[in-house]
Each structure stands twice: as C-alpha cells, then as structure tokens.
Amino acid sequence: MIDDTDRLELWLHYATSTRYRQFSAVREEYYYLEEAWEDVQKGRMGRLSMLSEESRKRLKEAAADGFMDRYVRWLDKNGVSVVTASSYRYPALLKEIPDPPPVLFCKGNLNEDMQLPLAIVGTRRCTDYGKEVAKTFGRELVKAGGTVVSGLATGIDGYAALGALSVEGAQDPTVAVLGCGIDVVYPKGNEKLYAAIAERGCLVTEFLPKTPALPQNFPFRNRIISGLSLGVLVVEAGERSGASITARLALEQGREVFAVPGRITDLMSAGTNGMIRRGEAKLVTGLSDILEEFGEGGFGEEAQQVAFSDLSPLEQRIVKALETGEKNEDELLETCGGGVDELIPTLTGLTFSGIIKQLPGSVYALDPLQTTIV
Amino acid sequence: MPGEISLAHMGVLFLDEFSEFHRDVLESLRQPLEDGIVTVSRARTSCTYPASFMLVAAMNPCPCGNRGSRTKACTCTPSQIQRYARRISGPLLDRIDLFIEMSDVPFEDLKGKAAGEPSKVIRQRVVAARQRQAERFGDSIRTNARMSIQQIEAYCHLNSGCQSLMERAFKRMNLSARAYQRLRKVARTIADLDGSDEILEKHLAEAIRYRSLSILGENEL
Numbered sequence: 001m002i003d004d005t006d007r008l009e010l011w012l013h014y015a016t017s018t019r020y021r022q023f024s025a026v027r028e029e030y031y032y033l034e035e036a037w038e039d040v041q042k043g044r045m046g047r048l049s050m051l052s053e054e055s056r057k058r059l060k061e062a063a064a065d066g067f068m069d070r071y072v073r074w075l076d077k078n079g080v081s082v083v084t085a086s087s088y089r090y091p092a093l094l095k096e097i098p099d100p101p102p103v104l105f106c107k108g109n110l111n112e113d114m115q116l117p118l119a120i121v122g123t124r125r126c127t128d129y130g131k132e133v134a135k136t137f138g139r140e141l142v143k144a145g146g147t148v149v150s151g152l153a154t155g156i157d158g159y160a161a162l163g164a165l166s167v168e169g170a171q172d173p174t175v176a177v178l179g180c181g182i183d184v185v186y187p188k189g190n191e192k193l194y195a196a197i198a199e200r201g202c203l204v205t206e207f208l209p210k211t212p213a214l215p216q217n218f219p220f221r222n223r224i225i226s227g228l229s230l231g232v233l234v235v236e237a238g239e240r241s242g243a244s245i246t247a248r249l250a251l252e253q254g255r256e257v258f259a260v261p262g263r264i265t266d267l268m269s270a271g272t273n274g275m276i277r278r279g280e281a282k283l284v285t286g287l288s289d290i291l292e293e294f295g296e297g298g299f300g301e302e303a304q305q306v307a308f309s310d311l312s313p314l315e316q317r318i319v320k321a322l323e324t325g326e327k328n329e330d331e332l333l334e335t336c337g338g339g340v341d342e343l344i345p346t347l348t349g350l351t352f353s354g355i356i357k358q359l360p361g362s363v364y365a366l367d368p369l370q371t372t373i374v
Numbered sequence: 375m376p377g378e379i380s381l382a383h384m385g386v387l388f389l390d391e392f393s394e395f396h397r398d399v400l401e402s403l404r405q406p407l408e409d410g411i412v413t414v415s416r417a418r419t420s421c422t423y424p425a426s427f428m429l430v431a432a433m434n435p436c437p438c439g440n441r442g443s444r445t446k447a448c449t450c451t452p453s454q455i456q457r458y459a460r461r462i463s464g465p466l467l468d469r470i471d472l473f474i475e476m477s478d479v480p481f482e483d484l485k486g487k488a489a490g491e492p493s494k495v496i497r498q499r500v501v502a503a504r505q506r507q508a509e510r511f512g513d514s515i516r517t518n519a520r521m522s523i524q525q526i527e528a529y530c531h532l533n534s535g536c537q538s539l540m541e542r543a544f545k546r547m548n549l550s551a552r553a554y555q556r557l558r559k560v561a562r563t564i565a566d567l568d569g570s571d572e573i574l575e576k577h578l579a580e581a582i583r584y585r586s587l588s589i590l591g592e593n594e595l
Contacts, residue, residue, distance in 0.1 A: 125451050154453045189453060267447075326444075328477040341568060345579030352542050360435050360588040361442025361477040 002072050002082050008033035009084040011068055013103040015059035016051070017208060018220055020099045025050040037063065074209070079198075080182050081106045093117065097227040097253045101206035105182040108202035111172040116146035116294065119225045119250070121243045122156025122235040123268050128359060130236035130268060131159045133260055136369045137233060138163025140287045142173040149229045151221060152176035152194065152203070154187055156235045156243070165196055175228060178205035179221035180213035187213075204228075222246040223253070230294055231256030234281065237271030244271050247281060256293055257281040286369075303372045306355060314338045314346050315355075319366065319373060322356060326365035379403070379412045382427035392431035393461045400466055403429065407469045410520075433462075435475065435588075442588070443478050468550055471560050473587040503566040518563045523555065530558040535575045543582045557581050 002010070012033065016023040029047055030036040039047060040063045045056060062068060075082065083089045083104045089112045094100050104110070118141055120134060138148045138160035148164035150157040157176075164174035176197045180186050182205050185194045197203055206224060207217060222245055226232050232250040234257070237243035247257045259281035262269020275281035284290055286303075308316060317336040321327055327335070333343055347364060350356045354370035366373075379387065379402070389395065406412045410426035435441040436455050440448040450458075507517055510529060515521065521529065532540060540557070543549060549557070558573075560581040565573045 131452065154451065158452075187453070189456075330477075341576065341580065344583045345576035348579040348583045352539075352546060358586060358588060359442060360475060362475040363442060363444075363477055 002075060005033075005086070006082050006084055007068055007072060008037060009086065009103060010071065010082060011037065011062050012059070013084075014062045014071070014208065015055045016102075018101075018206065019052065019055060020102060022051050022055055023102045075105070078183060078209075079107055080209070081110070083110055088112070091228055093230065094224065094227045097223065099223070100227065101224060103206060105205050105207075105209070106202055107182055107198040108200070109172055110175070110202045110204065111147070114147050114172070114175070114228070116141070116144070116291075117149050117175070117229045118146055118290065119149040119229040119232040119246065120156065120160035120235060121150060121222075121225060121232060121246050123237050123241055123243060123271075124153050124155035124157075125238075125268065126155040126159070126236050127266065127268055129262065129266075130156055130260075132357075132369070134159035134235045135163035135166070137235070137260075137287060138174070139166050141290075142167040142170045144287060144291065147172060148174040149225055150174065150176055151225055152178060152186075152190060152197065154190065158190065158193055160235070161193060161197060161201075165200060170200075172201055174201040176201065176203050177221050177225045177228070178203060178207070178213075179217040181205065181207050181209040181211040183209050184212060218242055219245055219249075223249045226250035226253055226255055229255060231258060231290065233258040233260070233284065233290065234272050234275065235260045236262065236266075236268040237275075238268055239270045239274065241271050244275065247275060251280060256290075258284045258290055258293075260284060303368065303370055304354065305372050305374050306353070308373050312346070314342060315350060318343075318346065318350060318364075319355070322364060322366045326359060326363050328361060328363045332364065376423045377412075377414070379406050379425045379427070380423035383424045385427055387427045387429050389429070389431045392433040393458060394433075397461065397463070400461075401463065404466060404469065429470070431470075442475065445478060445480075467587070468552055469556075471556050471581075472584040474584070475588060499567055502569065503563065506566045506569075518559050518566070521559055521562075526555055526558050530562045530573060532558065532573060532578070533575075536561075536573060536578045539575055539578055539582070547582075547586060549585075553585065557585060560584065 012023055012026055016026070026036060026048065027033070029050070036048070039045070040059055048056060048059070051059065062071070083106055085095065085100055085102045089110065090104070091110070091112065091114060120137055120141075122130060122134065126134070134156045141148055142164045148160050150160045152158065152161065161174045161176055164170070167173055174197060178184070178186070182203060185191050194203065204224070206220065211217070222242060226246055226249050229250075232247055232255060234243045234247050247259075250257050257275065257280055259272040259275045261273055261276060261283050264273065272281070276283045282289065282293070308319065311319060314336060317338075318332060321332060321335045329343070329347070332347075333340065336343065338346070347356070351358055354367060355373070356364050357367040358364055392400075406425035406427070407429060410424065411422050412425040413420055413422045436448055436450045437458050438449045440446040441450065441455065504517075511525075540554070543557075544554070557578070561573045561578040564577040564580050568577065570577065
C-alpha cells in the first residue's frame with residue numbers, strides 16, 4: 001500500500017524523474033513537502049525556481065485534481081509497491097551511491113535485509129560457456145545464502161537469474177533491475193522470467209510506469225545494479241559493452257569487481273580479460289574467490305571430488321583425452337578405443353555423474369565447475 | 375488423394391530442413407507417429423489412411439548453422455537460438471527416439487582417412503536383429519517399435535542396474551512417461567543388435583544417449 005508521505009515523494013518524482021539533483025533541491029527547500037504541494041496547487045512557483053521548465057510543468061500537471069489518486073490506484077492495482085529514499089525499507093547499500101534514485105518501483109518482495117547481494121552481469125550475446133558459468137554462479141551464490149542482482153536482459157543476466165531461481169525453496173533469490181517502466185517487459189519474449197522474478201524475487205526500477213526501454217536508460221539502470229550490490233561479477237563482455245560500464249560504475253561506487261576469464265580468442269571474453277589485465281577486476285574461477293573477499297568463506301558448494309583411480313580404464317582414458325580440450329565422439333573413439341558400444345554408454349555414465357558434459361555437435365568436455373578429479 | 379505421409383507407408387519419410395516446415399505441418403505428424411494412421415479432414419468428409427513410416431529428419435543446430443563448430447564462430451544470439459529451437463514442439467520431439475548431432479568434418483577426413491565398418495557387416499547385424507524380433511513376436515508384429523505396453527512389459531525387463539540408471543535419466547532429462555516406454559524399446563533394439571537376450575545397462579545407456587539433444591536445453595528462458 002502507498003501511504004501519504006510516499007504520495008508526495010511520488011508526486012515530486014513524477015515531475016523530476018531521473019533529474020535527481022532537482023529532486024533533492026526541492027527536498028532541501030521544503031522541509032515539509034506538503035507546503036510544496038500547497039504552493040503548486042495555488043500557483044505559487046516562487047520557491048521552485050531551481051526546477052527546469054519541464055519539471056515545473058509536470059509538477060503542476062500532477063497536482064491537478066485526481067491525478068495522484070489515479071496514479072496511486074494504478075500502482076496498487078498492478079501490484080507495484082513504492083520504496084522511497086526516506087523509507088526504512090530503502091536498501092542501505094543503494095543509499096551510499098552518489099545519486100541514489102529517490103523512488104524505486106517494485107514488483108515482488110524487496111528484501112530490506114538482502115544477504116550478500118552480488119550483481120552478475122554480462123553480454124546479451126553470450127556463448128554456451130558464458131551461459132553455463134552465469135547459471136552456475138547464480139545457483140551457487142543462492143545456495144550459499146546470497147542474492148543475485150541482474151538486469152533481466154537476455155544472455156548472461158537472464159541466465160544468472162535463472163540459476164538463482166533454480167534453487168528450490170530459496171527466499172528472495174534474485175533482484176532484477178529494469179531499464180524501463182515496471183509494467184514493461186523488455187526484451188520481448190522474457191515474460192516467463194519476468195513473472196518468475198516478480199513472484200519469487202523482486203523487479204525494481206526507478207523509471208516511471210510505461211517508460212520504454214530507451215538506450216539512454218541503461219547506464220542509469222546499471223548504476224542501480226551495482227549500487228544494490230556488494231560487488232559485480234562480469235561473466236562475459238565484449239570490448240566496449242554495457243557490462244564494462246557497470247563494472248566501471250561499481251569501481252566508482254567503491255564496490256568490488258570480479259571477472260571470469262575466457263580464452264583470448266573469444267570476442268565475448270575480450271572485455272573481461274581486459275578488466276583483469278588492467279587490474280580493475282579480480283579474476284575468479286569459483287564462488288569461493290568471491291566469498292573470501294567478503295569474509296564469507298566456507299559457504300558455497302564446492303565441486304564434488306572424484307578420485308581418478310576410482311574410474312574404469314576406459315573412463316580414465318576419456319578423462320585424459322578431454323584434459324587437453326573438448327573432443328567429439330569420433331575423436332574420442334580414435335584416442336580412447338573401446339568401440340562405439342562401450343564408449344557411448346560410458347559417456348552417458350560420466351555425464352550423469354557430472355564429470356563431463358555434452359556440448360552441441362556431440363562434443364564432450366570435462367566439467368570442472370561440477371567435478372574436480374583428484 | 376493420400377499425401378506424402380501416407381505415401382511413406384511402410385517406408386521412410388525423410389524431411390530435410392525440418393525446422394523450416396510450417397508448425398502445423400510438423401504437428402500433423404504426431405498422430406501418424408503414434409498410431410500409424412493419418413486422418414485427413416475436408417469440408418464434407420474425413421478419411422483415414424494407413425501411415426506407418428519411419429521418420430527421418432535433418433536440421434541445422436542454429437539459424438547460422440555454425441553452433442558447436444570449432445572452426446567457425448556461431449553468430450546467433452541466445453534468443454535467436456531459443457526461437458529456432460521452439461519451432462519443433464516438445465511433444466513432437468518426444469516422439470523422436472534417436473538424435474545424432476554432427477560435428478564438422480575436417481578436410482583430411484573427407485579424403486577418407488578413417489575406414490569405418492563396411493555396410494556389409496552392419497547389414498548382417500541388422501538382419502540378425504530382425505531375425506530375433508521375428509522369433510520373439512511370431513505373427514503379431516515385426517519390429518520392437520510396434521510393441522504394445524503389454525509386450526514392453528513382457529520383453530523389455532529392466533534389471534536393477536538399468537532401473538537406477540533410468541531413474542537418474544528421468545531426473546536429469548525431465549523425461550515423459552512416453553519417453554520412458556520409448557527408451558525401453560530402443561534399448562531392446564540395441565540389445566538385439568548386440569545379440570543379447572537381456573537389456574544390459576550399456577544398452578540402456580546408449581539409448582539414453584540418443585535421446586539427449588543439446589538444443590533442447592534452449593527452451594528454458
């Protein structure tokens with residue numbers, strides 16, 4: 001429910017939107033916003049000269065009879081809650097950034113006591129590698145009691161959220177920050193994920209309802225993603241990507257930045273490898289690399305350990321062959337022998353045990369995120 | 375006039391570029407794949423034709439065709455791949471027993487380095503497996519594929535090792551009840567090809583391998 005103090009801040013936010021300085025200037029001028037409301041209703045704009053033409057126009061528009069009633073009713077009807085910067089429910093970490101958004105629109109439960117919030121972000125055009133890493137980190141972070149913060153985009157962000165949601169029974173596993181109005185599903189086709197996060201996690205945005213996902217919105221959104229989080233993990237990013245912007249904002253906000261390394265030939269790892277090279281990000285190969293930074297060691301599920309000597313001779317040959325890189329069935333047949341009728345069942349068995357994984361094109365690879373062979 | 379599906383009766387229906395067919399065309403395969411008949415409905419009448427065939431289909435792994443290739447980069451976005459994967463519905467995929475994903479062939483191999491098993495030898499194995507099936511079923515049916523539930527129960531016993539493997543496959547791959555019965559039939563055929571009376575774990579494991587398709591995982595977002 002939206003109460004009367006929220007209403008006045010909503011009103012001022014409606015007029016100033018992302019022009020935060022104007023919002024705070026008005027708050028400084030008026031200790032009680034009720035006075036501003038009265039002034040505007042009576043057409044006395046003298047004390048509001050710090051506002052731009054546009055803001056003043058919108059302030060008057062929203063002070064008209066019934067306007068705010070309709071606005072608030074619409075929010076209630078659509079299950080949107082409002083958390084203002086003056087509310088105790090406003091995330092403490094977000095308050096620390098230079099320009100915290102004065103109003104957050106939320107769908108779902110914004111946990112005021114968010115545990116270990118970590119942003120997991122990256123390119124929309126992710127590879128299978130990035131997808132798997134994002135899902136694994138998302139899942140493992142939630143299992144360790146943390147919260148995944150991401151940007152509800154396709155690619156890395158979406159997969160990280162999906163990994164978080166895959167942990168059954170987890171409370172508030174993920175928060176997604178939108179670059180559009182709370183009622184706008186972007187990108188199209190993401191309806192299922194949107195609904196799942198609204199139900200089990202929380203969708204957050206500072207943009208007014210119905211705001212389309214304009215390109216210029218995303219830097220604003222990115223600063224909230226990092227602002228809500230203790231750190232930012234970049235899984236895959238091209239040379240000049242939005243994820244790199246998020247990482248830079250995170251550094252400016254004094255948050256930790258982590259990056260997953262990739263092969264030097266992978267375009268989508270150029271950004272992350274570069275961040276590691278320049279010393280902007282800490283290289284991580286597992287969740288424990290992140291948790292230790294926050295003094296949270298000992299949580300998180302480590303990969304299972306399997307003794308090499310416990311494997312059958314054929315399994316050992318397969319593991320050895322895959323240590324030098326992924327191979328398809330024909331190549332494995334050539335290097336490991338054993339005949340198709342032995343090789344294929346053995347591959348199925350190793351896949352089910354989480355020791356290897358199957359990639360597109362009947363290609364197999366070791367799965368070090370799930371299993372360490374000792 | 376009977377259409378392609380009936381013309382393929384007792385033979386093979388091969389659909390190249392499977393994902394480029396209209397969805398309703400593909401969905402119309404579901405009834406014949408299950409029942410071996412096809413019902414064609416027109417304005418005034420509807421007519422049922424026999425349509426017992428083996429479906430063979432080929433498609434690219436993604437719109438650009440390079441997914442999984444180690445020599446060429448795939449330029450598709452995740453959402454493009456998802457959209458592509460969704461063109462083949464889950465229920466239709468559920469009725470396909472064997473998936474083989476091909477990797478690209480290096481040029482040296484095209485020149486014919488690896489000599490595989492000659493077709494003659496394979497033929498002997500197939501004939502022997504057919505013979506076993508003929509003895510098993512007498513006059514009722516010809517192949518394992520046509521087994522009824524009762525026949526599956528009678529001929530596709532799973533020992534305890536197979537059962538625990540089946541359980542793991544179910545959890546990992548989200549299999550349907552239909553897939554369960556179909557897996558048993560395929561395992562039976564693999565055992566027949568191996569000349570084994572009993573379905574062993576390795577037979578079932580091979581059957582399970584053929585049911586996994588990496589593109590299936592793309593429907594989750």
